[in-house]
Amino acid sequence: MSDEPSVPRPVPSAVPAPGGLVGPLWVVTRGAGPPLVLLHGNGEDHHVFDRMVPTLGVGRMLVGIDSRAHGRSPRGEGPLRIATMADDVAVVLGLLGLPAADVLGFSDGGNVALELALRHPGRVRRLVVVGANLFPEGMTAGTLRTARAADAVISALARVVPPLRVAAERVALMVDDPCLDPADLARVAVPTLVVAGERDIIRPAHTRLIVESIPGARGAVVAGAGHMLPRQEPHRLAALVSEFLADPRDA
Structure with a gap:
């Protein structure tokens, strides 16, 4: 897998609100400075990070991206998989003329960020994953039981109600994806912060597995918090991310 996707004509990196399509995905940018890409979770869009923007946007260009089949991004062709979503992000960065960027991914966006770091390592400068899982x-x-039950119901409905098919695909992501081998994370060669809530839907042992599998990765647990950190604890999470990105050891 090439680190530099073949892209036609780069477009200006600034795509101010309300944003626009950049290649396969809807993108909106804010501010100026080193880029920080924001990748949202399942069933969301880039607005999940809105309450973090005032802190994260200081001295940076924020690049909000709606994953395929989410927000204002089209479904696109081929399977809806975490790996495909990571490839989409690499294409967008190329079109924006951004050789590499810091990346913050939440939930499924964290899974996309991990795939991006593995499939397109030259595109990621520093990595923050929040509430991510490998499988x-x-x-x-x-x-997982709840996700499987929801998947069974909506997939059955989608067979007779075609407009539900994309929603069914999104639910299926939770029970079929991601498919990452912890051993592969040894290839993540960028500074990495792994964050989870104390009461996250990701098992604590699994979060520790991610931290221990990435060379030099740091872990942080937000006390008393659940999974939806960008909405429930935006200030605490933004402070963690900003402190990590400002650390001169990772410059």
């Missing part, structure tokens, strides 16, 4: 069993047993 579905990384979620708590109750969460």
Whole structure:
């Protein structure tokens, strides 16, 4: 897999609100400075980070991206998979003329960020993953049972109600993806911060596995918090991310 996707004509890196399509995805940028890419979770769009923008945007260009089949991004062709979403992000960065960027991914966006670091390592400068997992069993047993039940119901409905097919694909991501081998994370060669809530839907042991599998990675647990950190604890999470990105050891 090439680190430099073949892209036609780069477009200006600034895509101010409300944003626009950049290649396959809807993108919006804010501010100026070193770029920080924001990757949202399942069923969301880039607005999940809105309450973090005032802190994260100081001295940076924020690049909000809606993953394919989410927000204002089209479904696109081929399978809806975490790896495909990572390839989309690499294409967008190329079109924006950004050789590399810091990346913050939440939930499925964290899974996309991990795939991006593995499939396109030259595109990631520093990496923050929040509430990420390597495979579905990384979620708590109750969460996985609920996801599988929801998948069974909506996939059955989608067979007779075609407009539900994209929603069914998004739910299926939680039970079929990601498919990352912890051993592969040894190839992540950029400074990495792994964050989870104390009461996250990701098992604590699984979060520790991610930290221990990435060379030199740091871990942080937000006390008393659940999974939806960007919305429930935006100030605490933004402070963690900003402190990590400002650390001169990782410059």
